Amino acid sequence: DADVTQTPRNRITKTGKRIMLECSQTKGHDRMYWYRQDPGLGLRLIYYSFDVKDINKGEISDGYSVSRQAQAKFSLSLESAIPNQTALYFCATSARGQGTDTQYFGPGTRLTVL
Amino acid sequence: GENVEQHPSTLSVQEGDSAVIKCTYSDSASNYFPWYKQELGKGPQLIIDIRSNVGEKKDQRIAVTLNKTAKHFSLHITETQPEDSAVYFCAASIRTGANNLFFGTGTRLTVIP
Numbered sequence: 328d329a330d331v332t333q334t335p336r337n338r339i340t341k342t343g344k345r346i347m348l349e350c351s352q353t354k355g356h357d358r359m360y361w362y363r364q365d366p367g368l369g370l371r372l373i374y375y376s377f378d379v380k381d382i383n384k385g386e387i388s389d390g391y392s393v394s395r396q397a398q399a400k401f402s403l404s405l406e407s408a409i410p411n412q413t414a415l416y417f418c419a420t421s422a423r424g425q426g427t428d429t430q431y432f433g434p435g436t437r438l439t440v441l
Numbered sequence: 442g443e444n445v446e447q448h449p450s451t452l453s454v455q456e457g458d459s460a461v462i463k464c465t466y467s468d469s470a471s472n473y474f475p476w477y478k479q480e481l482g483k484g485p486q487l488i489i490d491i492r493s494n495v496g497e498k499k500d501q502r503i504a505v506t507l508n509k510t511a512k513h514f515s516l517h518i519t520e521t522q523p524e525d526s527a528v529y530f531c532a533a534s535i536r537t538g539a540n541n542l543f544f545g546t547g548t549r550l551t552v553i554p
Contacts (some may be wrong), residue, residue, distance in 0.1 A: 331484075359542075367450070369530060369544040370485070385541065386442070417484050428473050428534070430486030430542060 331433035350418030375440040447545025464531035
């Protein structure tokens, strides 16, 4: 969905390096999410944010941190990358309110940690 | 937490045939069940969803059925076309509160022309 953008699209880094993945959205949604996708495991939730002041851990938050700089921006950081964090990372957004369950995904960032 | 299982992991069908993907969930409190399609190099996109107060929903060639008693739901694609080839994910969530999605492991559908 072009309304949700992620940068970079691809990144190769080395073990121990700090990495930041960025997500921006123009959909005006309050809620933003970070997921990780691994082959055979589907998508797993890392962190989610319901507004700028509300950050929550997801299923697999260890080794990750996030920052919600504005309603439209949500960044994911790996403080000290390790090889098993090699994966495809997706940002998603959704609106708040009844009947607004749909999550809209960005194009993904492929991260390789050597 | 919620556990969603999805079968099969791969599915090949001839163009024009039907395809069925099945999912089960563990948390009886889940009440929202979306299906996402992921094409190569892209993020997942919602194709259809169903809420627990409905047993079936249809949108052109795509339909989803839900059996709350058995805690399973299925995606049905009729008259498959090559452009239906993609990875499909089911998910489940509880619409109140966090509304976090729990995804199945995906089904790679290949439609053979």
